[in-house]
Amino acid sequence: MSKHIIAVTVENLPGVLTRVTTLIRRRGYNIDSLAVGATEDPSVSRMTVVVEGDDIIIEQVTKQLYKLIDVIKVVDLTKEHLVERELVLIKVKADHNVRPDIVQIVDIFRARIVDIGRTSLIVEATGDKRKIDALEDAFRPFGILELVRTGKVAMVRGTGEDNRRK
């Protein structure tokens, strides 16, 4: 069992997201995260789905998704050289006496403080999963009040085929 990042290019039409998620639910696949958004072409959206499974399951997910009429393209990015990013917002408990420590962590992780409250701060960070997990760990001792992650998005480096991992 391993994690696969699958990029699904779909028609930007109402109901398409439901189609994709219904299929995933109905076939009993395990998804870690799903991110949807617009692309350079307004008629097309892109979903990035992180699925866990062995090769047979991933092959089935890919083929079954591809069968949906509104799905234009399905690519398993796991075998490619990728840039992967995820965005996280963390609301961390921050009394005056600990604020310097928090700011230090923010600097180390090249994150940003985007809101300052009386007793809390909201920190924004992007990165791959490992970085975000590490950031979460670093803040935990202070008390994480709220946390939201977007789910992963990914893109193949360079122009594609020539980058395929050997």
Next chain:
Amino acid sequence: MKLKGADILMHCLQREGVEVVFGYPGGAVLPIYDALYDSPIKHILVRHEQGAVHAADGYARASGKVGVCLATSGPGATNLVTGIATANMDSVPLVCLTGQVASTLIGKDAFQEADITGISLPITKHGYQVQRTEDVERIIKEAFFVARTNRPGPVLVDLPKDVMAREIDFEANDAEVKIRSYRVMKGVNSGQIIAAAEAINKAQRPVIYAGGGVIASNAAEELRQMAEKCRIPVTTTLMGMGAFPGTSYLSLGMLGMHGTRYANYAIGECDVLIAVGVRFDDRVTGKLETFAPHARVIHIDIDAAEIGKNTAAHIPIVGEAREALQALLPRLKTQLELTEWHQIIAKWKDEFPLRYGSPSEGRIMPQHIVETIYDLTRGDAIITTEVGQNQMWAAQYYFYNEPRSFISSGGLGTMGYGFPAAIGAKLACPEKTVFDIAGDGSIQMNIQELGTAMQYKIPVIICILNNQYLGMVRQWQELFHQGRYSYTDMSHQPDFVKLAEAYGAVGMRVNRTEDVREALQEAMQVTDRPVIIDFWVEREAGVYPMVPPGESILNMLGGDLNE
């Protein structure tokens, strides 16, 4: 030209060649019914929307065309659900039109609003809700195109009332359908064809395992040529009955849970398995590890997702069964050296024929009834079935020589399917005699369609194999639950003869073997109304052989003369 949405709909249906729509009216579809009033398209008014969708399905399976049904919003639409799922499991091309509340009311829990596009999502090939009258033409075209191409399936089109009522300037657009994310399969990989031909030419114990995809692909003729050219034995799935002539010396009949012993043994021993238009269903394979354990598997299917879904294929061929078989044929050697293999199979056939016992007083063996229907029709009829023992006996004891002569709910196993499907089949093929082989439980699920068959003078013959049990479930209780017949006794039932007569149909009751033939002959003379024959069959007759669920298909109960 100024046209209302509903008129555009009629125009589109006609252009698709639709001759008949099975439906039931209601508030949200009033504009559509108003347009139907002047349309040359025939409308069959059913008695329950489930009847409409099964009839459209039977029509589609018998004719090979797309079946069309129509229901109103809310309860009308939800009544279609079982039928849509039935068609989806068996890959039947349907366009299901549902009315919807006016677009301004959608999402407001309006009167008779149900989210049928959402509800039907996992049980359709595709679905649409039409938002603008301007889109009606494109969407209807796409719906038919998607339903019938590649792996066929049901497509739902939800039509809000205002979209149907609105008038627009309409000019027909005859351009071909283009969906950028959906392409029709063409051609097959020639490398794979060569590999498959090599494997077949070297085979010593090959078997063809053919299914519903052969029928969908109109490939029965190519399949017969291939089998006869190389003398390869053929077994078919329930859905593949008729894909290969049942009377051929190469036929092994059905395989799987209630398959023949010789078909299942042949699968167990074969060295090359040629799987065509099949989906390795669990009712067929039993325990997967012991299914064709010695075979190189060639799998021909139009749906790439079927390849490797349940079991690995050594030589996958993705494409139309017909094209693949056409490409294979010239590469195959004539008459492989298979004498030894044929001898082994002949021995199994001798040793393990299908067989059944004799009835008690006042009862008939159900298998005998099916055999007599075959005898009288010589296979020149359409047989639909309900679900359960009746369905299995219909598959085992009748020889299907033509594709589309056996129509049954295989994947979903929907009780109540057979009778409305028979109505649809008869409308598709009026020259054929149509029988619904039924159980007393199943027939009560859509018996109301007697009204429809009467109204439109549709002569189908319902043969109830009446055991006063939910027989198939009773059989499982007998075998796997120590004979504890928990709620499967249905001996409280209507007098089916009087019931038929109440509708104006013909009713007969037969409880002696010697009367079976005559009753059937009499029924076949009736040309203007349905007939019910209530056959009193041996109450605890069982379907054998039987593979216990989850076991190897080589471990069959029953059907062994030495037992």
